[in-house]
Amino acid sequence: MSKGKLLVVDDEENLRSSLQAILRDEGYQTDAVSSGEACLEKLKKNKYDTIFLDIWLPGKDGIAILKEIRSRRPSQYVIIISGHGTIETAVQATKLGAFDFIEKPLSLEKVMLVLRHAFKQKNLEDENRTLKNFIRRETMMIGSSVPMKALRQQIEYAAPTEGRILIYGENGTGKELVATLLHLNSPRKNQPFVEVNCAAIPDDLIESELFGSVKGAYTGATESRKGKFELADRGTLFLDEVGDMSLKTQAKVLRVLEEQRFHPVGSNQAIEVDVRVIAATNKNLEQEIEKENFRLDLFFRLNVIPFEVPPLRERKEDIPELVDHFMTGFCRRYGKPKKRVRSQAMAKLESHHWPGNVRELKNTIERLAIMVPGKVVTLSDLPSSMMKPSRGAKQGKSLNWQEAREKFERQFLVDQLVENRGNISRTAAAIGMERTHLHRKLKTYDIKVK
Numbered sequence: 379m380s381k382g383k384l385l386v387v388d389d390e391e392n393l394r395s396s397l398q399a400i401l402r403d404e405g406y407q408t409d410a411v412s413s414g415e416a417c418l419e420k421l422k423k424n425k426y427d428t429i430f431l432d433i434w435l436p437g438k439d440g441i442a443i444l445k446e447i448r449s450r451r452p453s454q455y456v457i458i459i460s461g462h463g464t465i466e467t468a469v470q471a472t473k474l475g476a477f478d479f480i481e482k483p484l485s486l487e488k489v490m491l492v493l494r495h496a497f498k499q500k501n502l503e504d505e506n507r508t509l510k511n512f513i514r515r516e517t518m519m520i521g522s523s524v525p526m527k528a529l530r531q532q533i534e535y536a537a538p539t540e541g542r543i544l545i546y547g548e549n550g551t552g553k554e555l556v557a558t559l560l561h562l563n564s565p566r567k568n569q570p571f572v573e574v575n576c577a578a579i580p581d582d583l584i585e586s587e588l589f590g591s592v593k594g595a596y597t598g599a600t601e602s603r604k605g606k607f608e609l610a611d612r613g614t615l616f617l618d619e620v621g622d623m624s625l626k627t628q629a630k631v632l633r634v635l636e637e638q639r640f641h642p643v644g645s646n647q648a649i650e651v652d653v654r655v656i657a658a659t660n661k662n663l664e665q666e667i668e669k670e671n672f673r674l675d676l677f678f679r680l681n682v683i684p685f686e687v688p689p690l691r692e693r694k695e696d697i698p699e700l701v702d703h704f705m706t707g708f709c710r711r712y713g714k715p716k717k718r719v720r721s722q723a724m725a726k727l728e729s730h731h732w733p734g735n736v737r738e739l740k741n742t743i744e745r746l747a748i749m750v751p752g753k754v755v756t757l758s759d760l761p762s763s764m765m766k767p768s769r770g771a772k773q774g775k776s777l778n779w780q781e782a783r784e785k786f787e788r789q790f791l792v793d794q795l796v797e798n799r800g801n802i803s804r805t806a807a808a809i810g811m812e813r814t815h816l817h818r819k820l821k822t823y824d825i826k827v828k
């Protein structure tokens with residue numbers, strides 16, 4: 379495989395052939411032309427990683443050609459070949475956007491050095507562009523349902539403020555995505571966005587994780603470590619699964635929020651920080667407060683602006699858009715032609731319950747993008763788990779009418795309660811059932827709320 383494709387533009391026949399020979403020996407594919415006009419002609423049909431362009435050319439000179447190249451292809455790499463007495467012009471060329479220049483007579487080392495630099499720089503730029511595109515795609519919030527439009531509007535209003543935000547939502551609904559968008563649309567966007575998953579860190583480590591620790595603070599602390607609050611200074615700290623913090627840690631976090639300063643573990647020197655906190659939870663914090671698992675004062679501190687990310691099953695109209703977005707992204711990532719989802723299969727995707735919400739849908743589409751041969755996804759390509767009659771239904775044993783009814787009722791009530799965050803009055807209103815009747819049913823099925 380060639381290392382890259384290069385174009386040599388010089389009117390001296392000797393120089394063209396010797397430079398081409400050098401470059402070919404080094405593994406590059408090369409073309410050569412003798413005038414600026416011919417160079418522009420070549421560029422119409424070809425792409426070159428780098429162009430070697432002589433300053434002095436018959437017809438339009440190198441500078442004029444450079445300007446034209448830059449206006450047509452602003453990111454084209456050009457290395458100027460300058461003769462005796464044209465150094466000043468070569469310097470001028472770099473100001474016009476040429477990457478660098480080499481002087482005649484050409485030395486092999488110098489040519490290769492400049493070329494290596496150019497490729498290094500170009501690779502970095504390409505990588506940067508790919509990464510930025512990836513991030514842009516990964517932080518796109520797809521969906522035009524009413525709740526998604528409302529959410530987008532809320533983000534727009536709240537992002538530029540310093541308001542503390544608490545994001546509610548089931549697993550995989552997009553809480554972290556919302557937090558990221560709040561950060562990216564805030565004046566802190568060029569500062570760090572730091573995430574802490576409070577549920578994933580063992581209780582005895584969370585303090586040093588949040589506040590850092592000094593050397594010798596505890597056994598094994600051989601180095602001082604910065605905590606997440608310090609790492610997020612001037613930026614945003616995303617406290618994920620905040621409902622899973624111990625009461626002891628809650629007390630400490632509350633103090634930081636009040637004072638914007640804290641002590642690393644084992645240190646008596648306070649550190650001041652300027653951090654915007656965004657928190658998220660899939661728990662019903664009001665219930666956690668009643669159960670005395672969560673501090674009311676911390677709740678008020680965090681919950682200045684509450685956000686709710688609705689479960690996917692409550693915005694099914696977003697599903698085709700999401701499917702299309704994920705399918706395009708994954709097929710591109712895995713270098714496959716984009717697959718079309720047949721209407722029957724799409725209908726199934728739309729009607730599915732999606733307990734794991736957008737994340738589950740995204741994983742399903744990734745799997746289809748990889749595993750389905752050809753360009754069309756049909757009903758039979760969908761995972762068999764989606765084809766079962768209802769969630770949690772036991773396979774094998776058939777139920778009689780009464781059992782089936784009870785099973786359905788129970789599941790239905792649980793779903794409705796989850797959707798209404800465990801609020802009995804709201805659930806009763808939502809399903810059009812008397813409150814007392816609902817209570818009786820819950821008792822019959824031994825469904826515990828709170």
Ligand SMILES: Nc1ncnc2c1ncn2[C@@H]1O[C@H](COP(=O)(O)OP(=O)(O)OP(=O)(O)O)[C@@H](O)[C@H]1O
Binds near residue numbers: 548550556
């Ligand atoms: N509206 C959306 N448009 C596009 N992608 C989305 C959308 N919502 C979620 N996603 C994607 O789905 C995945 C899950 O989202 P995210 O991690 O934000 O959910 P979460 O609510 O934080 O989940 P968990 O509770 O499990 O932590 C991510 O890859 C995210 O980019």
Ligand SMILES: [Mg+2]
Binds near residue numbers: 553554618
């Ligand atoms: Mg999350």
